[in-house]
Amino acid sequence: MQKDVNFLGGQRFDKEANKIYKVPVDKLPKRDFLNTSTNQVEEYVDFESEEFKKVLIDFINHHKEKQVPRLEELKRYYMADNNIKYRADKSPNRADNRIASDYAAFIVEFKQGVLLGNPVIYNGNEAIIKRTEEFSNKNNEDYHNQLMALDDFIYGRAYELVTRNEEGVEIVTKFDVTETFIIYDTSNARNSLCGVRCYPIEFNNVITTVVEIYANDGFLYVFETESADLENLELKDGYPEEQFFNAVQINEWINNEDRLGDFEKVLDKIDAYDLSQSEMANFQQDSSEALLVIKGNPDTFKKADGTLDKEGVDYAQKSRMLILGDKKQNGDGTQGAESDAKYLIKEYDVQGIEAYNDRTVADILQFSKLVDFTDENMGGNQSGVGFRFKGWNSDNDRKNKERMITKALMRRLRLLTYSWSIKDNLESDNHENLYDLVNDIVIKFTPNVPQSDKEVMEVIKGMDGLVSDQTIYEMAERLTGVSAEEESKRVDGELKDRLSESFEFEKKVEVEEVEEDVQEV
Known part of the structure; x- marks a missing residue:
């Protein structure tokens, strides 16, 4: 690149x-x-x-x-x-x-x-x-x-x-x-x-x-x-x-x-x-x-001969402290600005x-x-x-x-x-x-x-009787995890079991009624 x-x-x-x-x-x-x-x-x-x-x-x-x-x-x-x-x-x-x-x-x-x-x-x-x-x-x-x-x-x-x-x-x-x-x-x-x-x-x-x-x-x-x-x-x-x-x-x-x-x-x-x-x-x-701006005394960190006092700079950095001198006294009797120090940064x-x-x-x-x-x-x-x-x-x-x-x-x-x-x-x-x-x-x-399961259940209830059972099974698949085809087979199986149980029950009742009639005779 x-x-x-x-x-x-x-x-x-x-x-x-x-x-x-x-x-x-x-x-x-x-x-x-x-x-x-x-x-x-x-x-x-x-x-x-x-x-x-x-x-x-x-x-x-x-x-x-x-x-x-x-x-x-x-x-x-x-x-x-x-x-x-x-x-x-x-x-x-x-x-x-x-x-x-x-x-x-x-x-x-x-x-x-x-x-x-x-x-x-x-x-x-x-x-x-x-x-x-x-x-x-x-x-x-x-x-x-x-x-x-x-x-x-x-x-x-x-x-x-x-x-x-x-x-x-x-x-x-x-x-x-x-x-x-x-x-x-x-x-x-x-x-x-x-x-x-x-x-x-x-x-x-x-x-x-x-x-x-x-x-x-x-x-x-x-x-x-x-x-x-x-x-x-x-x-x-x-x-x-x-x-x-x-x-x-x-x-x-x-x-x-x-x-x-x-x-x-x-x-x-x-x-x-x-x-x-x-x-x-x-x-x-x-x-x-940012740049450090020192105002009011330009002689700060200067030696008598005008060179930079590197030891003073190092001390200020290590101690995290800066000592400023008095205002600069000019030769014509005027004074410099008030001593101050601040970093030069942009407004954000x-x-x-x-x-x-x-x-x-x-x-x-x-x-x-x-x-x-x-x-x-x-x-x-x-x-x-x-x-x-x-x-x-x-x-x-x-x-x-x-x-x-x-x-x-x-x-x-x-x-x-x-x-x-x-x-x-x-x-x-x-x-x-x-x-x-x-x-x-x-x-x-x-x-x-x-999706809310509760909302899906409410929708399924509302659709009952309006659409086919197959559609209901497909809608319920996301809740049960059971495919519509498998659900249909399960329902058919349960229905057959109920019919079988119902048939056996009716047959049993008929046998009991016949036995009672025989006993009465």
């Missing part, structure tokens, strides 16, 4: 730091492939051609030069390594504290915890849900989603690879955003043409640059070069390699349509807060090291600085779409409508994030189901039916927010 960043001045990132890479497919060379599932010859881009390699190299260089610097700076802020650390040095004789706040991590981790603190739930076709749960258990999907959301909220984008391992089991893994990007076509649908991952490998003091292309033709292309010059890229032996997926395997999560991070718009506010806190610390330090507007800091923090929370936790009325008694209104902006942001993540999860499911369909040897017509079932999957998010 270079010193002397452009601190609170000018444009922070390159204008193309968030550019989406697109290419007109009709202008790229093509090659024919036989689709083994349909036995049809299909036309795809020739990813081994020199024309495509040139486009690829241009995008890789652009990504490194224009986009990676932004991603690295956002990561620094998440790690509380803010630009205040790199502003121009002050005079060596002045305090130069550089205090970085951790608001970037607070914003990201708060939103991550609220949105995905509870695992997402899939509802739909039982066969697909069963396989999805198996995939989730094998890949620790809940934790993986947390990692993806973290990147998504920091950088505005995140990348994962859906593939098979050596045993043929579907797995998902997160890719580094500084090494990964997607190339799309220029159609209105913005279909992904391929996913690119470019990274270095160092071995025996030799750095090899590796470029992986996960193409929409279902193959993986791996190029290598043992120099930094990408012009020397060569296809690695054994590639292209079939991947058993019918689409680009790199799945992109986006935070919003502009692919902005959650704290990106308040970076200047964070810098302003860091500067205020740092200058406050500088003031305190400079005050303790405590209330003004505190008000400025409070306003800055409130702006950071508001503009990053968080509830203002500094509001003194947050913990007070207020109507439910008033409290919800305070969190309205945050709730809208959460719902938008749910939509964006749902889009990414559904694409992941489509990739997985295609791989599963190949294993099951499904015909092409059945692929379409399978996609219809996938599209009917509903993904449910449960916000991880504090």
